[in-house]
């Protein structure tokens with residue numbers, strides 16, 4: 001018998017995951033989705049051929065439930081689901097900050113829970129998904145979560161104590177690179193280039209640098225040194241980055257993201 005997987009609260013991350021699973025060979029007939037608005041549910045059916053159901057139906061029928069609502073909405077969703085999820089079903093949370101204990105306290109005793117932090121490159125099958133087991137999740141449950149999130153990119157198992165740090169690094173990580181590209185494109189404008197050309201130059205440089213980081217086997221310091229010629233252009237730019245404290249700013253920024261992930265765990269909404 002086929003295993004039914006339900007994505008509950010199918011927004012940006014839920015849909016990215018869903019579309020990746022279908023690209024990887026999951027049958028749309030085995031995929032259930034829930035959405036708050038009926039128009040959104042119909043959009044998902046039309047786009048992916050999946051079946052929109054209510055949260056309660058998903059809770060009763062799916063073998064695996066993937067919860068992709070905002071952390072602030074998770075308590076309300078769990079109140080609705082908890083009476084209907086049999087204790088042998090796997091519950092996967094994709095929410096930032098919320099610990100597996102939050103789910104275990106609200107679901108039937110013994111329910112296996114896996115916490116996953118993925119990121120938006122799931123849309124292009126280049127996600128980084130970080131996976132941790134709750135206290136009732138077995139190696140088999142972790143392997144199942146890896147199979148699902150492996151459809152949209154790389155996966156890594158970490159102890160749950162590292163999830164808030166991973167959320168700061170890879171969960172939010174794509175935003176920092178987009179921000180950098182935006183700022184560097186503005187610099188291109190200052191230097192007199194048309195915006196579309198500046199954008200293309202920076203994006204291709206980012207892609208080239210990313211592939212080298214992934215494939216060259218070289219340390220990032222060595223890769224940067226190779227670009228930095230004596231008395232050349234790059235060292236002048238690096239000096240400005242150091243003068244403006246960009247390294248310290250990045251360290252502080254990621255620490256702030258980690259702290260916010262911890263805050264979300266304590267239920268702080270804003």
Ligand SMILES: NC(=O)C1=CN([C@@H]2O[C@H](COP(=O)(O)OP(=O)(O)OC[C@H]3O[C@@H](n4cnc5c(N)ncnc54)[C@H](O)[C@@H]3O)[C@@H](O)[C@H]2O)C=CC1
Pocket residue numbers: 008009010011012013014034035036037055068069070071073076077094095096117118119120171172
């Ligand atoms: N956006 C990102 O880059 C990442 C987000 N996440 C996590 O993924 C989760 C979802 O984030 P996004 O997809 O960005 O948010 P989103 O707002 O696009 O999606 C959440 C969806 O849940 C729906 N929803 C809320 N309560 C519901 C309920 N009771 N029943 C049915 N549907 C309900 C909302 O209508 C919305 O469509 C969050 O918990 C976030 O922490 C994780 C990694 C990266």
Ligand SMILES: O=C(O)[C@@H]1CCC=N1
Pocket residue numbers: 096167171172
């Ligand atoms: O900003 C957020 O809270 C979500 C979680 C990681 C990326 N986006």
